[in-house]
Amino acid sequence: MSAWSGWSTEYEGYDAGHERLRETLCTVGNGYFATRGSAPESVADAVHYPGTYVAGLYNAATDVVDGHVVANESMVNLPDWLATGLRWDDGPWFDAGAVELTHYRQQLDLRLGVLVRDLGFRDAAGHSTRVVQRRFAHMEFEHVGALQTTVLAQDWSGTLTLRSVLDGETANAGVARYRELSGKHLRVERAEVLGEGTALVETETVQSRVRIAQAIRTRALRDGAELPCTYRAVAEGACVGHELLLPLEAGRPVTVEKTATLFTGRDPAIVAPAEAATDWLARLDGFDVLLGRHARTWRQLWERCRVDLGGDDEAASVLRLHLFHLLQTVSPNTIGLDAGVPARGLHGEAYRGHVFWDELFVLPALTTRLPHVARSLLEYRYRRLHAARWAARDAGLRGAMFPWQSGADGTETSQRLHLNPDSGHWLSDATHLQRHVGLAVAYNIWQYYQATGDREFAVRHGSEMFLEIARFFGSLAEYDHALDRYRLRGVVGPDEFHTRYPDAAEPGIDDNAYTNVMAVWVLERARTLLRLLPAARREELTEALGLGVEEVDRWGHITQRMFVPFHDDGMISQFAGYEQLHELDWAGLRARHPDIRRLDRILEAEGDDVNRYKASKQADVLMLFYLLSASELRGLLGRLGYAWDPAAIPQVVDYYLARTSHGSTLSAVVHASVLARAHREDALEYFVEALRSDVADVQGGTTAEGVHLAAMAGSLDVLQRCFAGVETRGDVLYLNPYWPVELGRLEFSMTYREHALSVEIADHRVRVSAGPGGHAPIRVRCRGASAVLPPGGQVAFPTHAAPP
Structure with a gap:
């Protein structure tokens, strides 16, 4: 049973079937690293999945699938610093799923950023024991995590053995459909017991060669004073630490503090990760002092990120949970890191930790609360501008072509094959053709400047990125003499279901309305930007980029002659040829399948193809109404020569809403937004659906693989920007x-x-x-x-x- 109230998320009772979901939603993080909310005594199995991830830390592995060599870059699951086992006298090691529990409660304290686990059990001899554990990823000291375990023998005396280790035998195995592929990303370089209560594990990523060092310190206390105990070294390959033998007296609790440090070779201001990890560990205070500083930092964050709803306590609590997980993924600690916005947070391994277009939904919440964090995330894109330029050049185009999925270096990391779990087939994946990711980057640059007035960023990095994105779409546009229009061919829109025309040999569709219109928006803003730049900077940029008057004039012509497809009745078409697709038997599909969100997988398993139908995974055309005001969109289309009336918006919304399966959690966010003005009750339903996306795991198991960060941040954006x-x-x-x-x-x-x-x-x-x-x-x-x-x-x- 779960509950959301005030400033906490609470789970009552042990539920093996939902443990992985809880582990995701009980993740603790600080913008530098995050650790899933797994039980400290657990190992990766069918019930649990421990995981610790550092922002921006990737490694690539190669496999052969259906005769194709496939390379996949993944965010790396690091050695488990939480690993802590409990045993009483000579009994078995504690397992919450194998004992008679008298109570079991987990509470995620959002105000303090602390996960509390409180349980009681009765053993075979009838003895009653209570265990309380608290943990956090320190929000001030971003390299520090801490776990406190308090054990109370309620009606017996004996010996507690607490096993506190760093477990270096980890791999990436948190997503079932990836398990046929390589998941071993780390090589253990050093695993050593350093002294009484301390240990160190050094690893290195196999391909990217990043060195990681983690150290732990374990000590026991009673009544606030250090408790003498026996430390027995554990050195089992890559698993090192200590077993503490502690005397237990009935009614007198014993507390064990485990403090961990984590550094990588990518961190600034250190000599080496191992030295930094051990030096920090030696200087850190105890758990309560660390907690006090951690709580103070969270309080300051909440003051800048406050959201209060007066009429719905549960909605307010879930909104805080969303903001909490956003701040655990990207926080002031992210500033200066070479890290972007991973689509599934630092909470799991779905999408391999890649950066998509999710910042389009995430940055609005940050720009108007923590603008320096938003700028840091834009800088992640700027550092990959050269890679985007090379990608455009390799495609025979100008400017910068940002990848649909980005990781370590900004090259395209999208998989070219994906597994349909419904059919067991490996299928070609053409979603890398979603060129609109560059439009999202440009839109965020513009909105960031509008909210902050940060001229230094706009003049230096922002303008360079923006102009290079405009150049890409200017060169991607092909002039069609028959139509006397410019066209964008061979792309994939936000919908993602339509990656090719029915029976076409090559992937891609033409003239996705969202992509075409937003490309015009970018080209218009680029021309304005050139006029607004200081003369010296404009001359520097145009010379460095080789941007001549003829190219800029072509942009102006494109903004007047871009093709936007319409149905014969005046409805904006999702893409050229959409009107000729078949209507889907939605009622028949729902009768056969209780959940049709991923109808692309369902149809493929039935020998059919979603490309044949007017069916969308998520909002596509409606994204125009999400990003642009009605008057702005009317102005863009009017400039192109299309007499479009904003009064048609409700009709467009109804048309595409009836043909959407909501296979993405973003779908609820966008639909709540576009319905907010004309259909408030419907908008509220989608807003509630966006709130439920992860806490109710509406997609049936996907949250266990990581939160949907864009949906979480998007719910805040709907509240602020739309309502x-x-x-x-x-x-x-x-x-x-x-x-x-x-x-x-x-x-x-x-x-x-x-x-x-x-x-x-x-x-x-x-x-x-x-x-x-x-x-x-x-x-x-x-x-x-x-x-x-x-x-x-x-x-x-x-x-x-x-x-x-």
């Missing part, structure tokens, strides 16, 4: 709330142009309060009203104000 109507453009903070009154009061903190703001929507009124400071006043608009907000000031607007 609260927050937009940042043209040096103005816009509020256009459509907040459902049934959800009560909404209050959240945000940052805009260095102002710390508090936004409250309640009683048909919006209030924006600014913290004190020496910043220039900002302008705030709410529908037709406008006000200037100085530091320390407050402005208020009625939510029913007439639009201008």
Whole structure:
């Protein structure tokens, strides 16, 4: 049984069938590393999966699949620092699934960033014992993790043996469909007991050659004082540490503290990982002191990332859980790391820890709360700009072609074969043709600047990336003389189900409406950017890039003549030829299958092909309404010569919603957003679905492999950008709330142009309060009203104000 209330997530009772899901949702992390919420005594088996991952740490392995040589780069599962076994007298090692439990409770304290496990059991002799364990990944000291185990013999006395080790015999085996492929990414270089209570394991990634060092320190206490005990060294290959033999007296608890340090060869300001790990370990205070500093850092984070819902405690708690896991994956500790936004967080091995387009949904939540973290994630893309340029050049194009899946160095890491678990077939994978990932990078650059006014980033790195992305789409566009239009051929849209035309020999579809329109958006902004850049920087960039007047003029022509497909009745087509596809028998499909989210797999297993049908995995055309205002989209299409009326939006939404299987957790996020204004009740349903995505594991087992970080951050974005109507453009903070009154009061903190703001929507009124400071006043608009907000000031607007 699970519950979400206030500032905690709680699980009552031991449930082997859901243990891996709990382990994911009880992950503790700090933006540098994260450790799954597995029981300390557990090993990787059918029930449990321990895992520790460092942001941006990858290794590649090669396999032969169906006669094809396949290389897969994966985020690496590191040696298990949690590994801690318990045994009483000469009995068996403790296993929660093999004893008579009198109570079992796990609580994830979101305010403090601490996972608590509290259990009691009765052994064969009738003795009762209670065990309480607390753990955290230190939010201030990002290289530190700690586990505290308190054992109380309630009605007996005897000897406790606590086995505290670093287990270096780990591999990547957390995703069933990957298990036929290589998962051994580490080579153990050193496993050593260093002294009484301390041990070290050094490993190195097999292909990427990154050295990792982890050290542990274990000590026992009673009544706050160190407890003398017997330390028995454990040195079993790559598993090293100690067994502590401790006297237990009825009614007197014993506490054991295990402190761990973790460094890699990619870390700055160290001589070597092993020396750093052992030096830090020798200088760290005990568990309670470390916890105090850790809790203080979390409190400061929450002050900057506050979200309160007045009318729905469970929704507020789940939103905090989403924000909590976002901050455990990307936090101030991420700044300066060479790490992006892994689609499944640092919580598991699905998607191999790769970076997709998820920052499109993640960065809005960060840019308006922790802008320096957002900038660091954009810098991850900038460091891979050369790789994107080389990819474009290899394709015979200009500019920068960012990969659909990115990892260590920015080359394309998308798999070319994937396993359909429904049929057991290995199938070709053409999702690497999702060129729109570059559009997401450009969109985030623009939105980051609008929210922060960070001219230094915009002028240096942001403008260079933006222009190179524009150059790529400018060169990808082919002129069709018959249509007198430019076209983007051979791509895959956000939908992902449609990767080729029915019976076509080559993958790719033409003129994905989302990709074509957003390419026009980027090209228009690129031309504006060139005008806004300081003259010296503009000259430097155009000379360095070889960007001439003729190429920029071609961009202008494309923004007037890009082809956008429409049905005969005026409906925006998802791509050219979409109208000719078959309608799917949705009712028949649902009658045969209780869950049709991944209907591409279902149809392939039945000998059919999803490419034949008007069926989408997630929002595609509707992404235009998610990213662009109605007036902005009308302006883009009007410039192209298409007389499109925003009044058609509800019809477009209904058309594609009826043909979507929601095979991605992002689908609920986007649909909640686009329905927020016209269909508020439906929007709420999708908003609740977005909240449930991971806590209820709506995709039936996928959360056990890692959280869906974009859906978690996206639920916050829906709340802020769609229901609260927050937009940042043209040096103005816009509020256009459509907040459902049934959800009560909404209050959240945000940052805009260095102002710390508090936004409250309640009683048909919006209030924006600014913290004190020496910043220039900002302008705030709410529908037709406008006000200037100085530091320390407050402005208020009625939510029913007439639009201008």
